[in-house]
Amino acid sequence: MMTLFARIVLIAGLLSAGAAPALAEDGYDLWMRYPATTIAPDSVSVRGDTPMLRVAAAEVRRALPAQAGAIVLARTAEVADLKLPTATLGDEGYLIRAVRLNGRPVTLVTGNTDRGVLYGAFALIRQRATGAAGDLTSAPRVKLRVLNHWDNLDGVVERGYAGRSLWDWWTLPDYKDPRYVDYARANASLGINGTVLNNVNAKAESLSPRYIAKAAALADIFRPYGIRVYLSARFSAPIELGGLKTADPLDPQVAAWWRAKADEIYRAIPDFGGFLVKANSEGQPGPRDYHRTHADGANMLAAAVAPHDGIVMWRAFVYADTDPDDRAKQAYTEFKPLDGRFAKNVIVQVKNGAIDFQPREPFHPLFGAMPKTPLMMEFQITKEYLGFATHLAYLGPLFAETLASDTFAKGAGSTVAKVVDGSLEGHTLTGIAGVANIGDDRDWTGSTFNQANWYAFGRMAWDPSLSAETVAREWAAQTFAPAAVAPAVAMMMGSREAVVDYTGALGLAHVMATGHHYGPGPWVSDLKRPEWNPVYYHKADKRGIGFDRTKSGSNAVAQYAPPVAAKFADPATTPPGELLWFHHVAWDRRMPSGRTLWADLVGHYDAGVAYVVGMRTRWDTVKPVVDAERWQKTASFLAVQQREAQWWRDASLAYWMSVNGLPLPAGVAPPPHDLNWYKALSFPYAPGNPQ
Numbered sequence: 001m002m003t004l005f006a007r008i009v010l011i012a013g014l015l016s017a018g019a020a021p022a023l024a025e026d027g028y029d030l031w032m033r034y035p036a037t038t039i040a041p042d043s044v045s046v047r048g049d050t051p052m053l054r055v056a057a058a059e060v061r062r063a064l065p066a067q068a069g070a071i072v073l074a075r076t077a078e079v080a081d082l083k084l085p086t087a088t089l090g091d092e093g094y095l096i097r098a099v100r101l102n103g104r105p106v107t108l109v110t111g112n113t114d115r116g117v118l119y120g121a122f123a124l125i126r127q128r129a130t131g132a133a134g135d136l137t138s139a140p141r142v143k144l145r146v147l148n149h150w151d152n153l154d155g156v157v158e159r160g161y162a163g164r165s166l167w168d169w170w171t172l173p174d175y176k177d178p179r180y181v182d183y184a185r186a187n188a189s190l191g192i193n194g195t196v197l198n199n200v201n202a203k204a205e206s207l208s209p210r211y212i213a214k215a216a217a218l219a220d221i222f223r224p225y226g227i228r229v230y231l232s233a234r235f236s237a238p239i240e241l242g243g244l245k246t247a248d249p250l251d252p253q254v255a256a257w258w259r260a261k262a263d264e265i266y267r268a269i270p271d272f273g274g275f276l277v278k279a280n281s282e283g284q285p286g287p288r289d290y291h292r293t294h295a296d297g298a299n300m301l302a303a304a305v306a307p308h309d310g311i312v313m314w315r316a317f318v319y320a321d322t323d324p325d326d327r328a329k330q331a332y333t334e335f336k337p338l339d340g341r342f343a344k345n346v347i348v349q350v351k352n353g354a355i356d357f358q359p360r361e362p363f364h365p366l367f368g369a370m371p372k373t374p375l376m377m378e379f380q381i382t383k384e385y386l387g388f389a390t391h392l393a394y395l396g397p398l399f400a401e402t403l404a405s406d407t408f409a410k411g412a413g414s415t416v417a418k419v420v421d422g423s424l425e426g427h428t429l430t431g432i433a434g435v436a437n438i439g440d441d442r443d444w445t446g447s448t449f450n451q452a453n454w455y456a457f458g459r460m461a462w463d464p465s466l467s468a469e470t471v472a473r474e475w476a477a478q479t480f481a482p483a484a485v486a487p488a489v490a491m492m493m494g495s496r497e498a499v500v501d502y503t504g505a506l507g508l509a510h511v512m513a514t515g516h517h518y519g520p521g522p523w524v525s526d527l528k529r530p531e532w533n534p535v536y537y538h539k540a541d542k543r544g545i546g547f548d549r550t551k552s553g554s555n556a557v558a559q560y561a562p563p564v565a566a567k568f569a570d571p572a573t574t575p576p577g578e579l580l581w582f583h584h585v586a587w588d589r590r591m592p593s594g595r596t597l598w599a600d601l602v603g604h605y606d607a608g609v610a611y612v613v614g615m616r617t618r619w620d621t622v623k624p625v626v627d628a629e630r631w632q633k634t635a636s637f638l639a640v641q642q643r644e645a646q647w648w649r650d651a652s653l654a655y656w657m658s659v660n661g662l663p664l665p666a667g668v669a670p671p672p673h674d675l676n677w678y679k680a681l682s683f684p685y686a687p688g689n690p691q
């Protein structure tokens with residue numbers, strides 16, 4: 001028998017031998033991993049006393065180490081005698097500067113409003129945590145920086161892979177989970193200033209008095225953090241909740257019902273942001289049901305919220321089973337003629353690409369095509385088509401690629417970013433939305449690296465010109481120990497391209513399995529609506545592969561400004577990454593790489609898998625400097641990703657070979673199973689797919 005002492009010695013020995021270098025962590029703290037010893041409370045002083053200034057000061061006290069020096073938070077009006085250059089700050093920007101106040105050297109954090117001070121406080125924390133220094137001035141380039149939660153009232157998150165909804169609708173408004181405050185802190189730290197609480201596939205009940213009270217409780221919690229609450233509105237709510245016979249937007253009773261509903265919401269939530277609407281899309285009701293236009297529908301709702309300064313975010317994600325035209329063209333066809341017909345407080349929300357959040361899509365042709373209408377960007381942060389929460393895919397490069405795309409709407413340099421930030425046409429109502437990847441998992445987003453996608457969305461919504469790498473570096477510096485930063489950034493930067501490669505490169509899209517969208521399904525051809533089938537998108541046959549969107553095909557290219565249309569109309573000038581999006585190309589076409597299209601495609605699949613192998617190797621090198629819990633979860637997920645990348649590659653190749661009858665290039669490993677084996681796989685309980 002071991003003595004007690006011997007046992008203690010043994011346990012201590014075991015612990016130190018296998019000890020993690022840092023405390024085990026579960027990722028709950030996100031990028032706000034503050035040091036244990038924090039600043040002395042009296043080193044931070046605040047001029048003024050409002051809920052927002054109070055939370056700003058509390059955050060700084062909590063975040064900064066004892067040696068941070070004296071810090072003063074104040075609105076610019078309080079420090080007018082310093083004559084600081086504050087004109088460019090607007091009502092959300094901030095300035096951080098070393099100054100002397102009352103003869104004492106201090107770091108001043110200031111803004112024209114409380115909100116500016118709040119964002120400045122978080123910027124100071126970020127600056128110190130990333131080892132940066134010096135004066136800092138910043139103001140957001142986009143006004144509405146909004147998360148879209150696709151959260152259902154039963155707690156299921158549509159396309160959510162990080163657990164259930166954060167909102168416990170059942171216990172609200174009485175019980176206020178402290179986590180709601182942490183959610184608000186995280187968003188405020190990035191400058192996110194709005195959140196749509198419920199799914200765009202909305203239930204009318206979200207607008208019932210009971211649920212308005214629940215939304216109001218959340219709004220109260222979020223308010224000091226500068227976050228406004230919005231709701232998705234079901235267009236037919238006047239029928240379902242109001243007992244009306246119609247939801248026709250031109251019916252006076254319908255308009256009156258919405259006005260009264262808006263008044264009711266604003267009584268409970270005085271700073272309610274407004275409505276987000278998915279209408280006449282994928283079975284949702286809308287104005288088209290009454291032969292009215294999207295503008296008729298949007299303007300009617302806009303009139304209801306206008307007296308309260310609310311807005312309507314009206315989605316352009318529409319395609320109809322009655323329209324046989326190329327799905328990629330339908331939103332443009334429907335919305336372009338409505339340019340100039342939307343009310344002032346309507347902003348049209350357009351997905352980054354014309355189909356649906358694929359790993360790569362050319363920018364949506366509506367950007368640049370509706371000069372008289374403010375257009376809001378919609379990105380998807382949750383990775384519905386990029387490996388759910390399990391695959392490591394940093395979306396910064398995807399966001400940046402879209403924002404930097406040149407629409408040529410007003411000549412060269414008319415980037416999507418300039419459309420979205422309003423500078424191209426002088427719009428002041430501007431916005432970026434991100435479909436949230438947040439759930440009630442301890443780490444919020446299902447994996448450590450998915451936190452970077454929430455982070456990147458927020459930072460790039462604030463400043464669409466930030467580079468993906470800058471943002472990755474910033475995030476990693478606040479998330480990992482210094483020695484892990486460079487390897488983490490190196491893993492992240494190529495990770496989205498790797499997903500493109502192993503799911504289908506060169507402009508392939510919508511080749512995933514049905515419903516849950518988990519894994520490959522390029523062979524699917526039997527779904528009710530033609531445009532639900534992957535074969536509709538890739539059009540692979542014995543001769544070639546790809547969707548002809550030139551004049552000889554659907555002519556979707558004509559929806560772009562002439563220089564862009566000309567570029568996309570010719571396979572020789574179409575970027576290789578978008579080739580099969582616009583062209584049906586022979587399998588033996590010579591590619592810029594010198595290989596045939598077929599050999600190139602195969603090469604991309606293998607490169608994608610190889611990248612994941614490389615990420616695993618790199619992740620192994622940081623084991624000594626990352627806490628055991630986060631290291632292990634990431635390592636396990638990378639192993640899953642490698643297996644699934646291989647599966648995508650093998651299943652896809654098996655299918656393409658069944659179509660083109662071509663052998664694999666020399667030295668390439670054949671898929672280990674035949675096509676039927678891959679086709680037979682089924683995943684009835686894959687997450688994120690509400691039935």
Ligand code: BDP
Pocket residue numbers: 158159200201278282317356357384
């Ligand atoms: C698709 C999703 C679906 C959403 C839809 C939308 O598969 O769950 O409802 O987009 O954006 O990507 O409305």
